[in-house]
Amino acid sequence: MRGVCTLYSGGKDSNYALHWAVLHGFRVCCLGVVAPRGWESTLFHYPAVELTALQAEALGLPRLLVSEEEAGGEIEALIALLRRCRSRGAEGVVSGALLSDYQRLRFAAAAEEVGLRSYTPLWRKNQEEYMRSLVREGFRVMVVSVQAYGLPRGLAGRVLDEGLVEEIIRRARRYGFNPAFEGGEAETLVLDAPLFRSRLEVRGEAKTLAPYHEVYEIREARLVPKPAGGGAGGEHVDEA
Numbered sequence: 001m002r003g004v005c006t007l008y009s010g011g012k013d014s015n016y017a018l019h020w021a022v023l024h025g026f027r028v029c030c031l032g033v034v035a036p037r038g039w040e041s042t043l044f045h046y047p048a049v050e051l052t053a054l055q056a057e058a059l060g061l062p063r064l065l066v067s068e069e070e071a072g073g074e075i076e077a078l079i080a081l082l083r084r085c086r087s088r089g090a091e092g093v094v095s096g097a098l099l100s101d102y103q104r105l106r107f108a109a110a111a112e113e114v115g116l117r118s119y120t121p122l123w124r125k126n127q128e129e130y131m132r133s134l135v136r137e138g139f140r141v142m143v144v145s146v147q148a149y150g151l152p153r154g155l156a157g158r159v160l161d162e163g164l165v166e167e168i169i170r171r172a173r174r175y176g177f178n179p180a181f182e183g184g185e186a187e188t189l190v191l192d193a194p195l196f197r198s199r200l201e202v203r204g205e206a207k208t209l210a211p212y213h214e215v216y217e218i219r220e221a222r223l224v225p226k227p228a229g230g231g232a233g234g235e236h237v238d239e240a
Helices: 012-023 049-059 074-087 101-114 127-136 162-175
Strands: 003-007 027-035 063-067 092-094 117-119 140-147 186-192 198-210 213-225
Touching: 003 012, 003 074, 012 027, 012 092, 012 127, 012 186, 027 049, 027 074, 049 063, 049 198, 049 213, 063 074, 074 101, 092 101, 101 117, 127 162
Parallel strands: 003 027, 003 092, 027 063, 092 117
Antiparallel strands: 140 186, 140 213, 186 198, 198 213
16 A cells, blocks of 8 residues: 655645545555745645644644745745655655646655655546535535635635535636636635544634635634534525
């Protein structure tokens, strides 16, 4: 069984990539997390990255963390992280790159430099079907930031359900943004997933920072037992 690390941000894409790796028989030896300098990061997910410690606990996997600021840059942090993953027995790295050549090629180049094989199971996946499959397969995904015209007002802090996903898809077709948020239209946090042994419960407040820019500021987070047969929910969406 090939050992891999998963580049992990706590969002929907890295969690789905991890899910794929387990379903395809890989042995996931660790979660690799880069703490970026801030929102301007071109490679890494920033919102709520500190909560990956709780998510790792829920998954029962060790988390390796490298700070971009301490490493001296994005690529330097990525290479340092992959070296640590390899020292833990990883032979490959799994990432959630969906559509960005910038991201995918840099992940692949860093993996090659360290001597790891790169896997990108979500690459060029149908964006609309991917969003539907997240809810269908039991991922509880909260939107924690929004930065795109056309997305529903009040979306930050909402959890995706089937109705909300269909509304996002409809609006994406109308306004031209990416329905899976691959262009940075929104960022997400996974509260629960099939591999989680417990679920993440968060409390916070939604704030509007600018027109079409909302964030959900998380003030409290903890792990709680998973409910038997609980599902994701989202309220009615207002029209923009």
